[in-house]
Amino acid sequence: MPGIRLDSLLLHLDGAHDAAWNMAADQAWLECAPQPVLRVYAWDRPSLSLGYAQNVERLAPQMPAGWARVRRWSGGGVVLHGPGEFTYALSLPAGHPLALMDAAQSYRLVHESLARALNAAGCGDFRLAQAEDLVEGAFCFEAPALHDVLGADGRKVSGAAQRRGPLGLLHQGSIQQVTVPPLFWRQWAEALAAEVHDVGLPPPRWQRRTRQLQRHRYALPQWLQEREDELRGLTPAHEAELVFVYGTLRRGQCNHHWMGHSPCWGEASTEPAFAVHELGGYPGMVRAARGGAAVQGELYLVDAATLQGLDELEDVAGGEYARVELPMAAPWQGCGVQGYLYLREVGNCPRLV
Secondary structure, three states: OHHHHHHEEEEEEEEEEHHHHHHHHHHHHHHHHOOOOEEEEEEOOEEEOOOOOOHHHHHHHHHHOOOOEEEEEOOOEEEEEOOEEEEEEEEOOOOOOOHHOOHHHHHHHHHHHHHHHHHOOOOOOOOEHHHHHOOOOOOOOHHOOOOOEOOOOOEEEEEEEEEEEOEEEEEEEEEOOOOOOOHHHHHHHHHHEEEEEOOOOOOOOHHHHHHHHHHHOOOOHHHHHOOOOOOOOOOHHHHHHHEEEOOOOOOOOOOOOOOOOOOOEEEEOOOOOHHHHHHHOOEEEEEEEOEEEOEEEEEEEEEEHHHHHHHOOOHHHHHHHEEEOOOOOOOOOOOOOOOEEOOOOOOOOOEOO
């Protein structure tokens, strides 16, 4: 992709599943994976997916009878998932350059890469839709949007919808009226990323979260009708916090077990605004009045229950630490990352950073 190159990518060549599972699986990858994931999958029966904001009752007369129905987490129009259709989802964690772009730019870049891959695979001659190609409509493949993929005859062959938020970017796409060769998805993955790693057996966390989302969101009639679910109290990862740790909570340190099953999203650094002092067996980070430094550490996605335990460990209620939003260095700036600042006097404590 011009100006964008993923360092690494997980390629999940999944099988055919029911509609609720497919939507749950895409959301679960966005919540659980600390790196980009390309999931490719099929549907176990003719199905249609509605955009997050669409009115199912208003559209019902136009929908094919007997098809399974599901509401997506992403926007866009109705997509019919029938024979000969290929579905994929590209998820990118918060802080990734593509996730930080505006929607139109990220949409264009993904589809430019997809169109080039289709052309290179000999599937036809494809281009992106421009202003003169646009059509209004509730059904995705009857209404080309800006930067959708079109064939030489102007027919729309690929469209997508996005979900953007604190966790990053979920881009759910479909290819229709095109036959892609068996190796196409790997070839596209290798064009997207410098390193491609196959997902064999997905991690247990992803499987648990997919089952939870399937049962308590996507399979529910009230989710299809009114976007209501039963996730309250189940600490969904999209309500979790990104937390920066720099001391004994890091991997290999004595308090790391307090992180539970929180996925590590990689190494991170603050802006140069802090100092770290030795407090007698553990470090404490404070705001530096002058001579501030960038503090190196690790970033985790922490659910509500684990976060409560961390607050107790750091004695937030007793005033030893405060959990605050931290100014982070790229690529994590503006992502609402939280961390623990030491609140007590450090005048006689050796400075480490």
